[in-house]
Amino acid sequence: MSGIIEFRRVSYRYPGQEHLALRELTLTLPVNEKIAVVGRNGSGKSTLFLHCNGLYRPLSGEVFFRQQRLSYDRAALRELRRRVGVVFQNPDDQLFSASVAQDISFGPLNLGLSEHEVRRRVAEAAELCGVTALLDRATHSLSGGEKARVALAGVLAMEPEVLVADEPLGSLDPWMRLTLFDILERFYERGNTIVMATHDLSVVRHWATHVIVMEAGTAIFSGPPAALLDDPATLTMTGLAGVWDRPEALFARSAGTACASAAPGDDHCEPAPPRRARAGLTL
Amino acid sequence: MDLIDRYAYSNRLRRVRPEHKVAVALGMLVLCLGLSTPVVGGLTVVWMTLLAVVVAGLPLATFGRVLLTEAGFLVLTTAGVMVSLGATPMAGSEVWAVDLGIVTLSSSPPALHQGLELVSRALGCAAAMNFLALTTPQVDLIDLMQRLGLPALWVDLMTLTYRSIFLLLESAHTMAVAQDSRLGYLGSLRRRFESAALLVSQLFIDTYRRSVRLHTALEARGFDGRLRVLPASYATDSRFLAVGALAGLTLIGGWWLG
Numbered sequence: 001m002s003g004i005i006e007f008r009r010v011s012y013r014y015p016g017q018e019h020l021a022l023r024e025l026t027l028t029l030p031v032n033e034k035i036a037v038v039g040r041n042g043s044g045k046s047t048l049f050l051h052c053n054g055l056y057r058p059l060s061g062e063v064f065f066r067q068q069r070l071s072y073d074r075a076a077l078r079e080l081r082r083r084v085g086v087v088f089q090n091p092d093d094q095l096f097s098a099s100v101a102q103d104i105s106f107g108p109l110n111l112g113l114s115e116h117e118v119r120r121r122v123a124e125a126a127e128l129c130g131v132t133a134l135l136d137r138a139t140h141s142l143s144g145g146e147k148a149r150v151a152l153a154g155v156l157a158m159e160p161e162v163l164v165a166d167e168p169l170g171s172l173d174p175w176m177r178l179t180l181f182d183i184l185e186r187f188y189e190r191g192n193t194i195v196m197a198t199h200d201l202s203v204v205r206h207w208a209t210h211v212i213v214m215e216a217g218t219a220i221f222s223g224p225p226a227a228l229l230d231d232p233a234t235l236t237m238t239g240l241a242g243v244w245d246r247p248e249a250l251f252a253r254s255a256g257t258a259c260a261s262a263a264p265g266d267d268h269c270e271p272a273p274p275r276r277a278r279a280g281l282t283l
Numbered sequence: 284m285d286l287i288d289r290y291a292y293s294n295r296l297r298r299v300r301p302e303h304k305v306a307v308a309l310g311m312l313v314l315c316l317g318l319s320t321p322v323v324g325g326l327t328v329v330w331m332t333l334l335a336v337v338v339a340g341l342p343l344a345t346f347g348r349v350l351l352t353e354a355g356f357l358v359l360t361t362a363g364v365m366v367s368l369g370a371t372p373m374a375g376s377e378v379w380a381v382d383l384g385i386v387t388l389s390s391s392p393p394a395l396h397q398g399l400e401l402v403s404r405a406l407g408c409a410a411a412m413n414f415l416a417l418t419t420p421q422v423d424l425i426d427l428m429q430r431l432g433l434p435a436l437w438v439d440l441m442t443l444t445y446r447s448i449f450l451l452l453e454s455a456h457t458m459a460v461a462q463d464s465r466l467g468y469l470g471s472l473r474r475r476f477e478s479a480a481l482l483v484s485q486l487f488i489d490t491y492r493r494s495v496r497l498h499t500a501l502e503a504r505g506f507d508g509r510l511r512v513l514p515a516s517y518a519t520d521s522r523f524l525a526v527g528a529l530a531g532l533t534l535i536g537g538w539w540l541g
Binding site: 050053055074078081082085086088090092093094095096097098099101102103105106107109110111115118119122136137138139140141154155158 | 292422425442445449450493496499506507510511
């Protein structure tokens, strides 16, 4: 498997914390794939992402980009950040400028490009993300979906080879998700790589071509989605059994069925006995 | 802030060069201050209202309401100059005085004239600034400062401060609603003060966290200590400049005649 970013025994600890956020992580992100990164909250997904373009520096271990070990001097970081773009979970953390056009222009201008080239990239990224009509607007006046698309345009204007997106779907409605997936698909079709953190099973099943499961700061699975979702043993090994293979199990308790306690693969759910209502309060 | 921003982005002068709007507004302000007479102050108010309503297309009610609010404050603050309330009437030759028993209310034509001059001058200046604020988005003013070669650090601070105002307002609103939904502002006065104090302290923490996240996101896009953004493009409106020049000449004429 050809890797675009490779982690070799990488560990990282946040200042003031005792436990490691990444623990001897060894992982290869394959090139030109749509990679979904899944795992519980606090499993190390965001920390992994911030290592991808050198925002965080490992406590130990090494990170490679296209077989080149990362060095953290200014010139190398500039080049790395041109090639690996990061979209953050909350677009408000990313948008700093007063107007949309100015915010999108920030990254390309930092690459030292000419004003003409920057304007071309701003127009192209805005068109790709469907925000051309918003270019003159103030960033604070945008809706959540518009902010997400502008934040994405700000990264795509740098024309990266890898797009790392940290749960970009979290606050988006289904219509806006469709738009976002359309943008991502067009980026992918240009021969680029996408790495996306998600909690959405349908994204793993229907969008991703590769899936990584993070647990306690390390990758416990890396492979095609089918190898994870269609294999009960792998699901059990990754701790996703009963949740990811049968999402209806999440609601079993509130629906009054016994599905939550059913074994993986058991599709038959018996209604659970009704709970006794407490005096004055019917649950 | 929202109201100012809404009009600043939707008025008919939105695409006009900000330096031209600044020149007209500041020109009128300087003339109003320099040619210090009630006539010039009144003319400035009239001209700025005409420019805002007729040329920029702002609603008269909105521009008038903002101006009237400011006029209210000005009249209250200059009342002390125009009338005197004390044990003895104010000094001077043409003093009108009303004896109210233990105190005397007094005034004089020079005092009234001075008060009127103060109100009209301040109101004229306020009208010029209102025009600028309601027709020119902060984005354009920051862009102008950049083009005028003001220190980069200052412009960057203005950019971040402007953005932070809205983020802070949004955070404060979300927190206040969350507190209100848990009866944070329905209890005793003491409880309400406690809720407000908690909100303010949390807002500081929230601001700090946001600034850390913002810095990380800026670094991800190659930030090296300088916030580089593209300059915006604007149009020149010669009619607006002509009307602005005419307004200035009218002020000088009013001063000459008055």
